[in-house]
Amino acid sequence: MLTCSKDRVQNKIETFAKFGDAGHGGITRFCFSPEDLQAREEFVKRMKAVGVETVTDDMGNMYATLPGTEEGLPRIVMASHTDSVRNGGNYDGILGVITAMEVVETIATEKIPHKHPITAMVWTNEEGSLYPPAMMSSGVVCGKFDKAKMLASKSSEGKTFGEALKQSGYVGDEANRLNPKDYMAMLELHIEQGPVLEAEKKEIGVVEGVVGMVNYRIRTYGQSDHAGTTPMPYRRDALLAAASALKYLHAELDKLDSNLVYTTGEILCHPCIHTVIPDLVDFSIDARHKDPEVIKQVVEVIKNMPKEFDKCEVKYEEAWARNTIDFDKELVDLVQKSADAYGYSSKRMYSGAGHDAQYVADMMPTTMFFVPSKDGHSHCEPEFTSVEECWKGINVVLQTVLEIDKK
Amino acid sequence: MLTCSKDRVQNKIETFAKFGDAGHGGITRFCFSPEDLQAREEFVKRMKAVGVETVTDDMGNMYATLPGTEEGLPRIVMASHTDSVRNGGNYDGILGVITAMEVVETIATEKIPHKHPITAMVWTNEEGSLYPPAMMSSGVVCGKFDKAKMLASKSSEGKTFGEALKQSGYVGDEANRLNPKDYMAMLELHIEQGPVLEAEKKEIGVVEGVVGMVNYRIRTYGQSDHAGTTPMPYRRDALLAAASALKYLHAELDKLDSNLVYTTGEILCHPCIHTVIPDLVDFSIDARHKDPEVIKQVVEVIKNMPKEFDKCEVKYEEAWARNTIDFDKELVDLVQKSADAYGYSSKRMYSGAGHDAQYVADMMPTTMFFVPSKDGHSHCEPEFTSVEECWKGINVVLQTVLEIDKK
Numbered sequence: 001m002l003t004c005s006k007d008r009v010q011n012k013i014e015t016f017a018k019f020g021d022a023g024h025g026g027i028t029r030f031c032f033s034p035e036d037l038q039a040r041e042e043f044v045k046r047m048k049a050v051g052v053e054t055v056t057d058d059m060g061n062m063y064a065t066l067p068g069t070e071e072g073l074p075r076i077v078m079a080s081h082t083d084s085v086r087n088g089g090n091y092d093g094i095l096g097v098i099t100a101m102e103v104v105e106t107i108a109t110e111k112i113p114h115k116h117p118i119t120a121m122v123w124t125n126e127e128g129s130l131y132p133p134a135m136m137s138s139g140v141v142c143g144k145f146d147k148a149k150m151l152a153s154k155s156s157e158g159k160t161f162g163e164a165l166k167q168s169g170y171v172g173d174e175a176n177r178l179n180p181k182d183y184m185a186m187l188e189l190h191i192e193q194g195p196v197l198e199a200e201k202k203e204i205g206v207v208e209g210v211v212g213m214v215n216y217r218i219r220t221y222g223q224s225d226h227a228g229t230t231p232m233p234y235r236r237d238a239l240l241a242a243a244s245a246l247k248y249l250h251a252e253l254d255k256l257d258s259n260l261v262y263t264t265g266e267i268l269c270h271p272c273i274h275t276v277i278p279d280l281v282d283f284s285i286d287a288r289h290k291d292p293e294v295i296k297q298v299v300e301v302i303k304n305m306p307k308e309f310d311k312c313e314v315k316y317e318e319a320w321a322r323n324t325i326d327f328d329k330e331l332v333d334l335v336q337k338s339a340d341a342y343g344y345s346s347k348r349m350y351s352g353a354g355h356d357a358q359y360v361a362d363m364m365p366t367t368m369f370f371v372p373s374k375d376g377h378s379h380c381e382p383e384f385t386s387v388e389e390c391w392k393g394i395n396v397v398l399q400t401v402l403e404i405d406k407k
Numbered sequence: 408m409l410t411c412s413k414d415r416v417q418n419k420i421e422t423f424a425k426f427g428d429a430g431h432g433g434i435t436r437f438c439f440s441p442e443d444l445q446a447r448e449e450f451v452k453r454m455k456a457v458g459v460e461t462v463t464d465d466m467g468n469m470y471a472t473l474p475g476t477e478e479g480l481p482r483i484v485m486a487s488h489t490d491s492v493r494n495g496g497n498y499d500g501i502l503g504v505i506t507a508m509e510v511v512e513t514i515a516t517e518k519i520p521h522k523h524p525i526t527a528m529v530w531t532n533e534e535g536s537l538y539p540p541a542m543m544s545s546g547v548v549c550g551k552f553d554k555a556k557m558l559a560s561k562s563s564e565g566k567t568f569g570e571a572l573k574q575s576g577y578v579g580d581e582a583n584r585l586n587p588k589d590y591m592a593m594l595e596l597h598i599e600q601g602p603v604l605e606a607e608k609k610e611i612g613v614v615e616g617v618v619g620m621v622n623y624r625i626r627t628y629g630q631s632d633h634a635g636t637t638p639m640p641y642r643r644d645a646l647l648a649a650a651s652a653l654k655y656l657h658a659e660l661d662k663l664d665s666n667l668v669y670t671t672g673e674i675l676c677h678p679c680i681h682t683v684i685p686d687l688v689d690f691s692i693d694a695r696h697k698d699p700e701v702i703k704q705v706v707e708v709i710k711n712m713p714k715e716f717d718k719c720e721v722k723y724e725e726a727w728a729r730n731t732i733d734f735d736k737e738l739v740d741l742v743q744k745s746a747d748a749y750g751y752s753s754k755r756m757y758s759g760a761g762h763d764a765q766y767v768a769d770m771m772p773t774t775m776f777f778v779p780s781k782d783g784h785s786h787c788e789p790e791f792t793s794v795e796e797c798w799k800g801i802n803v804v805l806q807t808v809l810e811i812d813k814k
Contacts, residue, residue, distance in 0.1 A: 085680075192636060193633040193635075194632075194633065194636030194638065213635070224787045226760055227695070228601075228620070228668060228758070229668075229759040229780075230600075230668065237670075237671070247651065258639075261636075263683075265681045266679050269673070271493070273492075273672055273673055274691035279787075283646075352637075378632065378636070379633055
């Protein structure tokens with residue numbers, strides 16, 4: 001079986017880990033920050049070193065295409081992103097970019113025959129850390145988001161994404177955008193970001209799709225009064241009510257399907273002063289499952305929640321939702337076949353996280369590969385996947401690209 | 408009985424309510440903001456109009472002294488503050504300043520005989536809204552806080568209190584500070600900030616002291632992981648643990664003395680993103696009671712809290728504490744006598760909130776007067792006390808000043 005170079009993979013991981021190194025094992029590399037521009041330059045430099053030029057589109061997405069032996073065939077693209085969350089790790093996103101580069105480099109340097117052009121691609125602003133929303137550029141390219149609105153997206157310091165894009169120097173031609181005419185398939189390797197592969201001792205996650213989700217805001221309404229002067233029976237404490245609502249939702253949702261995941265991750269409290277009884281608390285609930293019926297049950301739990309906790313009114317509001325996305329069955333089978341060919345252990349699974357690939361899936365045959373995440377950590381500095389595990393994943397991508405090329 | 412002018416009281420309340428009017432019934436008037444400077448100018452102008460000049464000390468505290476008929480006698484001072492919290496009301500602090508002005512104006516214009524000089528005073532930065540801590544200037548003048556540290560206190564925008572003080576133009580001589588040689592008694596009228604007087608239909612709160620308190624921080628430690636990819640059994644959710652700890656503390660503290668008040672008013676969550684399981688939550692608990700034994704029981708509840716909730720470690724830390732302060736018994740009795748003389752209903756009570764008077768109490772005979780707060784609201788825009796209620800309170804202060812003057 002063909003394999004890519006473990007040493008080169010290690011070198012790439014170590015090199016990119018320097019761009020935005022926060023000094024304690026992880027990185028902060030916001031889209032179009034100086035650190036992100038370093039990573040982009042490194043991508044261009046390394047692709048150029050193997051004879052491949054990089055072009056960009058109007059969203060700053062980067063494409064480095066190794067020509068194939070036959071004229072006029074559509075391209076096979078591998079893509080992920082270079083940007084990170086604050087104090088993120090060295091694998092989320094960047095490992096997919098490293099994979100794309102390494103596969104192109106292996107095919108180029110080892111002169112592996114291939115008919116179709118093969119493209120290594122970088123998506124702009126997948127995390128949306130500075131400029132929301134996440135998956136901004138794949139959203140624009142795949143027709144999910146309005147470009148003008150995205151250009152107007154502001155960082156908390158008031159800079160727009162449009163300004164940052166222009167200043168980056170990476171604006172290219174809209175005609176260069178990923179599209180279903182010039183491209184035949186898109187592949188994305190990513191860390192699992194969960195503990196399942198590690199726990200089940202599987203080397204490759206064969207990703208069948210991205211689970212559907214709902215996101216609600218729960219709000220409790222109390223009365224702000226002074227902490228020192230208001231006897232307890234007179235109080236309507238919105239934070240106490242929020243704690244009760246949160247505990248209630250956890251207890252009820254724990255009764256649903258065991259594959260359901262749900263998260264109460266964000267809480268806002270007003271006025272949030274230790275000497276004042278809170279009058280408004282707002283927290284998020286995010287729930288994900290591949291079966292829409294289970295998501296419906298979650299919504300029922302939220303809607304049937306008591307209207308009052310601790311003398312405070314409780315309201316809910318849907319923030320957003322997405323349906324389950326299924327990847328291309330033929331491609332998924334090819335991934336499975338490739339993993340099997342190396343003798344790597346694998347598990348078919350759905351992605352709980354969102355990825356650019358989910359938008360692309362509506363436009364062309366698309367699929368994803370997962371490699372294990374140590375202790376399941378991601379979006380944090382302890383995020384880790386061994387070079388050996390990365391290398392195995394990249395081999396499976398290499399083999400899958402060559403299988404697609406046969407079509 | 409002598410009384411002050413109800414019309415003038417109304418005029419003063421309405422005039423000061425303009426300085427920082429937020430457009431929906433309340434004010435935002437941070438220390439040394441343009442709005443606070445308007446209020447200070449109005450104080451100087453009104454005092455000058457009744458023939459009284461204003462001087463300031465090195466913290467910008469203002470003193471307008473009406474001379475007495477006998478030379479060399481110490482002064483009687485009435486004081487409160489002009490600054491507010493964000494979206495505060497038209498009574499907290501400013502009503503005590505209005506009281507001081509109205510009593511001086513009544514005595515001056517009606518030429519009421521008095522031996523001692525009588526001072527209307529404004530404390531700088533009682534709320535500490537922009538420049539913490541609260542009660543900053545009384546803390547400095549009464550030797551509780553280090554002046555250099557206070558000058559270095561920074562707003563969230565990075566401006567120091569020292570810069571704001573200098574720019575205000577209100578810096579005066581340190582020799583002008585309130586002191587126990589030149590002053591014989593300090594009186595402060597304040598809104599109750601609680602619902603007790605209103606509920607019990609009492610017109611005057613005869614304040615015997617300020618209750619002792621403790622303030623703790625409770626922290627829960629979980630593990631940050633991705634909301635979509637981490638199965639529920641693998642999670643350690645610090646916000647769920649914080650909700651459990653908060654509910655536990657409320658349940659346990661509710662078993663203690665019924666006069667105990669406690670508040671969990673501030674909560675911080677990290678990273679506070681709807682797609683990430685929180686790894687750290689930090690919330691405040693503030694508990695107040697005049698009996699130190701009850702405060703001890705609160706501390707026992709906190710210390711005996713389980714060390715773990717929902718697989719997350721829970722820790723506590725004392726932030727600060729203060730002992731119960733008792734006001735001067737003789738002055739308290741004079742307040743009672745004055746209220747009785749008008750036939751006003753009254754209630755002896757402790758203040759649950761902190762006031763500049765609590766620091767002054769260590770330096771000279773001091774006491775406070777409360778007037779009712781509608782629905783007990785304060786530190787918020789619905790804060791309200793009728794002109795009639797304010798006027799009655801000010802009459803009691805007037806009478807108490809004249810009683811002290813007899814000594």
